Amino acid sequence: MQKVPVMDQDGTLICYAYSAAQLIDAFRFSHGDHNYEHLTSPLVAAVNNSINAKDKFIEAGRVQDVVPDIVSKGSCSHRAVGARFRAYSFKGFIAGIYSHLDAIRHSDLFRNSSTPAERDKHRTELVSDLQCYMDSSRVFEYPVQIEKILKHATFDSRLKYLNAIFGEACKNSSVKIPKINGKKLEIEYVRGEDHPSNWKKIFKDTLNVRLKNKYSQPVAITYCSEILNDKGPSKRGPAAEECKYSHSSVIVGRRVDQAGKCQYLVRNSYGDSCNGYYWECEHGQIWVDSDYLIENIAELQYLK
Amino acid sequence: MKYLLSSVLILVFFNALSTVKAEEKKYKFDEGTITFSHNQSLRLTLSKSCEPKSGEYSCDAYSALKKASFAKAMKQVSGSLNPGSVICKSITGGTVVLGLSEKGNENSFCRFKDGSMVDNGSLVYYGRKNDKRTIQQR
Numbered sequence: 155m156q157k158v159p160v161m162d163q164d165g166t167l168i169c170y171a172y173s174a175a176q177l178i179d180a181f182r183f184s185h186g187d188h189n190y191e192h193l194t195s196p197l198v199a200a201v202n203n204s205i206n207a208k209d210k211f212i213e214a215g216r217v218q219d220v221v222p223d224i225v226s227k228g229s230c231s232h233r234a235v236g237a238r239f240r241a242y243s244f245k246g247f248i249a250g251i252y253s254h255l256d257a258i259r260h261s262d263l264f265r266n267s268s269t270p271a272e273r274d275k276h277r278t279e280l281v282s283d284l285q286c287y288m289d290s291s292r293v294f295e296y297p298v299q300i301e302k303i304l305k306h307a308t309f310d311s312r313l314k315y316l317n318a319i320f321g322e323a324c325k326n327s328s329v330k331i332p333k334i335n336g337k338k339l340e341i342e343y344v345r346g347e348d349h350p351s352n353w354k355k356i357f358k359d360t361l362n363v364r365l366k367n368k369y370s371q372p373v374a375i376t377y378c379s380e381i382l383n384d385k386g387p388s389k390r391g392p393a394a395e396e397c398k399y400s401h402s403s404v405i406v407g408r409r410v411d412q413a414g415k416c417q418y419l420v421r422n423s424y425g426d427s428c429n430g431y432y433w434e435c436e437h438g439q440i441w442v443d444s445d446y447l448i449e450n451i452a453e454l455q456y457l458k
Numbered sequence: 459m460k461y462l463l464s465s466v467l468i469l470v471f472f473n474a475l476s477t478v479k480a481e482e483k484k485y486k487f488d489e490g491t492i493t494f495s496h497n498q499s500l501r502l503t504l505s506k507s508c509e510p511k512s513g514e515y516s517c518d519a520y521s522a523l524k525k526a527s528f529a530k531a532m533k534q535v536s537g538s539l540n541p542g543s544v545i546c547k548s549i550t551g552g553t554v555v556l557g558l559s560e561k562g563n564e565n566s567f568c569r570f571k572d573g574s575m576v577d578n579g580s581l582v583y584y585g586r587k588n589d590k591r592t593i594q595q596r
Contacts, residue, residue, distance in 0.1 A: 159564065162540060162556055162565055164554055165543040165544065166539060167538065169538045169539075383586060384586075399532075399538050424578070425540070425563070427503060427565050427577045427579030429579035430542060430583045430586075437559075437561070438565075
C-alpha cells in the first residue's frame with residue numbers, strides 16, 4: 155500500500171471510485187506490477203461505470219460495481235489524464251466543460267422556436283465562448299473537436315462527452331489488471347443490514363482476516379464520515395438516521411495504541427493533510443478506534 | 459461587553475498563531491513547486507510567503523481562516539465531497555487547486571487573489587473552530 159499515494163477527490167462526489175482505484179492499485183503493486191507511476195484514474199472509472207449503468211451522473215456509485223469495470227476495461231492512468239487536460243487541476247477543467255455543455259443544451263440552438271439565422275448566430279457565439287474557455291484553460295490539444303461537442307450536447311450527454319475525451323486519453327495509457335491463477339479479479343461485499351444480529355462481529359472478523367493476510371489488501375468501507383472530524387455518538391445501529399454524510403474510504407492497517415485500544419488506519423481521499431481530523435493521523439490516513447469505527451460502518455468491500 | 463470580550467479573544471487567538479514556529483512542506487503545482495509553512499500544533503498549512511519577518515501573518519489565505527465555516531459549507535451539499543473544497547469555493551471565495559507532495563500524495567489547497575494558499579484541511583479545522591465559537595457566543 156506504501157506504493158499507492160494518497161489522493162484528493164476535491165469537490166467531486168466520487169469517493170466510491172477513489173476507493174475502487176485504491177483497491178485495484180494496491181492489488182496490482184502487490185502482484186507483480188511494478189509500474190508505480192501508473193495510478194488508476196478514479197474519474198475515468200466513475201465515468202465508465204456510469205455509462206455502463208446508463209446513469210446520467212457520476213455522483214453516486216458503488217465500489218463493487220466500479221472494480222469489475224476496471225478489471226474488464228483496464229486501468230486508465232490518472233496522471234496521463236490529468237496531464238493531458240490540465241495537469242493536476244483537471245477537475246476544474248471538467249467542471250468548466252460541464253457548464254458550457256449545459257449552456258449549449260439550454261440555449262435556443264436546438265429548439266425549433268428560433269429561425270435558422272438566429273440559431274446560426276447563437277451557435278457561433280456559443281462555439282466562440284467554448285473555444286475561448288478551452289484556450290484559457292491551457293488545454294494544449296483539443297481532445298474532441300468543437301463540432302463533436304455540439305453533437306454530444308444534443309443528446310443530453312455530458313457523460314458521453316467525458317467518455318469520448320477520456321477514451322482518447324486512455325488509448326495509450328491503460329494497463330491490464332493481473333489475473334490470479336488465470337481467473338479475473340473479483341470483489342465481494344458484506345452489508346451490515348443483511349446481518350442484523352451479528353454485523354459488528356462479521357465486520358471485525360472480515361477486517362482482521364484481510365489485514366493480517368500475507369498479501370494484505372486494503373478493505374473499502376462505506377461509513378459515516380462525520381466520525382473523522384469529531385468523536386460524537388455512533389451513527390449506525392439504532393441511531394442510523396443520524397448519519398448525514400455517507401462516505402467511502404479504505405482501511406489499510408491496524409494497531410494497538412498506547413492505551414491498549416485496537417485501532418484501524420483509515421485512508422481517506424481528502425489529500426495528505428491531517429489538519430482537519432479529530433484523530434491521530436499520518437499523511438491523510440487516520441487512526442480510529444476499531445469499535446467506534448465498526449459501529450459507523452454500513453458495508454465492507456474487498457477483493458476476493 | 460460579552461461581544462467585545464469575544465472579539466478580543468479571537469484577535470489574541472489569531473495573533474498567537476503567528477508566533478509559533480513551523481516546518482516547511484513543498485507541493486508541486488502546474489506553475490512549479492511552492493513552499494508552505496506547516497504548523498502541526500496549530501493545524502495550519504499556509505503559503506510560506508504569508509510569513510512576516512515580525513508580527514502577524516499577512517495574506518488573503520490567512521484572513522480566510524477567520525471566515526471559514528464548516529457548518530455553512532456542509533449545508534450547501536449532500537454527499538461526501540472534500541468539505542475543505544466546499545469551504546474554499548463557497549465560503550471564502552477562493553479557487554481549489556491540487557498539489558503533489560514530495561512523496562507523490564495529492565492535497566487540495568485554496569488559492570486567493572493575492573496568490574496565497576491555505577491547505578483545505580486547515581479550512582476544515584478552523585471552520586469547525588469558528589462554528590463552535592459562534593455557538594458559544596449565542
